[in-house]
Amino acid sequence: AAWEKQVRLSSTPRRTNGFSVLVTGAAGFVGSHCSLALKKRGDGVLGLDNFNNYYDPSLKRARQNLLSKHQVFIVEGDLNDGPLLTKLFDVVPFTHVLHLAAQAGVRYAMQNPQSYISSNIAGFVNLLEVAKAANPQPSIVWASSSSVYGLNTENPFSERDRTDQPASLYAATKKAGEEIAHTYNHIYGLSLTGLRFFTVYGPWGRPDMAYFFFTKDILQGKSIDIYKTHDQKEVARDFTYIDDVVKGCLGALDTAEKSTGSGGKKKGAAQLRVYNLGNTSPVPVGRLVSILEGLLSTKAKKHVITMPRNGDVPFTHANVTLAFKDFGYKPTTDLSTGLRKFVKWYISYYGIQSKTRKESQATGESG
Template sequence: MASPPDTSKSLKLLRYQSYIRRVNSSKFLKASSKILFRSTLIAALILIIFFTIHNPPISSQSPHFHSHTNFLSSALFGRGGAAWEKQVHRSAKPDRPGGMTVLVTGAAGFIGAHCSLALKKRGEGVLGLDNFNDYYDPSLKRARQALLSKHEIFIVEGDLNDKPLLIKLFDVVPFTHVLHLAAQAGVRYAMQNPQSYVASNVAGFVNLLEVCKDVNPQPAIVWASSSSVYGLNTENPFSELHRTDQPASLYAATKKAGEEIAHTYNHIYGLSLTGLRFFTVYGPWGRPDMAYFFFTKDILQGKTIDVYQTQEDKEVARDFTYIDDVVKGCVGALDTAEKSTGSGGKKRGPAQLRVYNLGNTSPVPVGKLVAILEGLLNVKAKKHVIRMPRNGDVPFTHANVSLANRDFGYKPTTDLAAGLRKFVKWYVGYYGVQLGAKKGNN
């Protein structure tokens, strides 16, 4: 009998082929999974890019452009995309023929917000820039931002030292004017954080001028100096002809440096520059670090307030200037600013260079300020009279405004009592304060 055929080799071959098929199938599934995962990831990134470009954040309608910049957003999505540029264009477009197109730095600040509103109501194009720092409560700046937004004024959130952002703004909008009000304010805070004054008031100003000198056409620039530049000057009232080389604080020194920097950029590059020396500006939407503001708060809360006297036991006095008067001065300076004469960073001829005092011309002792507030608030203040510390504050300011009156009709019309009445009305409304009957606290 013949032996049965040997099938062991065939079975081994079949098992091996089956194994190979399973291995290949597994590899195929893994490869397919990788392809599917990568395709899904790419699709997700495309969707993120699309929605980020067309739906920018509500708070600023663009990525943040200062030290908190989101690297991924900046790298992938540029400076806000088409929707952001549309908002910038809409805000900066004048509503009247031949109107200005003004970049307002520090637009969420006290003076910046008021000036932006005044210019917009007049039909000028206005675009704001602000970094919303926390020198004082940022919620007040956000509230001003909301107020400006109701009047179709867009504020770009960014820092003066972000040169690419400034270049981008000038690429998008050919500004005719810059109203430069952004600065680190306050005399006493300079003793705590001196670098912030150098970064903002010196480096930030230079960065802005560097961008302005290179654009074509160059804008005319009106910027905020300060009455603090008069420093230890004892001549009164303060005149633009008086010496300003004895600053009493770092803040004053940075503002004086700004005036010298302005002279340099005017001389070399033909930039039209107008400096405005503000004298103790007050009013609704004001700064919480100012005496009239925190006096109001502390008096209402029953806290003791420090009322300073000079080292010679004389009353400290200030030339308090109401915000509406200062706004008229800023607008007047813009209206009379001549065009810059440079092009592409090269001077073509002499350019306008000016500096003006914007004050009230009527110094008022701080004691009288407190007395007016007591009457408006129906509360007797708890006063602690002390000598002024040597922290850079000056004992007396008094503005001579004849030059501003001659050149653009500047004439303050609001006295301290009337201005404080308007401030208190805003304060109690904004903070929801109920004024009670007159108290007799000592």
């Protein structure tokens, strides 16, 4: 069928010993960037995404258009569709899976808890079931999250720090993912590498994230809410630029062990690995806002809320020594530089309507 032809074409590598990677969540923020980077270096890439409407699906379609210009095909389907996943693995001998599809976002878990269970737990298990039965068994790299550190107060966070105090259901499902991964590694010898991303931002980013809607609201002259910690300190995040995260994902894929098809009791079984992929320099949210004000040449209307947002953690801060040691991960983009690139993209993608409206009012123009 035409569909099968597209699937094969997209997933066939063009370089010698290239990978054949199934990228789940390929129409998403991180997934679209990783798919392009893999394709550009000659790997075969097939995307999977359900194009859900957690945020504006037209942005996902625009990313899909961009990918299709680079011959990356995205199959529209859900992680929980077992027969579809089995069919994909029947058609393509994937060497790797880069699993980025998930219900993301910390606060939305209070509105729709079931979507987190469905995508991040049931969907992940479904993917692992299919991968375990596949021949060859792929090596799997998947997105965990800095949120697993929860209320841990070690600073910075290292992979061995406690992860038993999640502050949101989202964090709890990401933590569950790490434990589920351990069992599939242990029993079935699947090679599994978990990446704990730290508040990733950049062009083609997620409209539900603060840096993104702060930009929108500042440009539209709307007020923005800035939350504090319980003890009235500023909340800080280890904001990490997308290109750094992409390099980390590719590094993790490149150094992933092969799945062995036999469990942890056997000699030489693949290991379960978990890495922080952060920026190593936390920035208070107030500083994020002032950088944006500078880049947009507009003062923000700040509304300070003297308590934490439900589900938020007071700070995140990555120690990335392990990722550096194992695959040379080294973040190189500071927040100002990264935000400049984001704002440039934002304005070219959405235009700068709101600002020009304000300016045109000042000059008496209409429209």
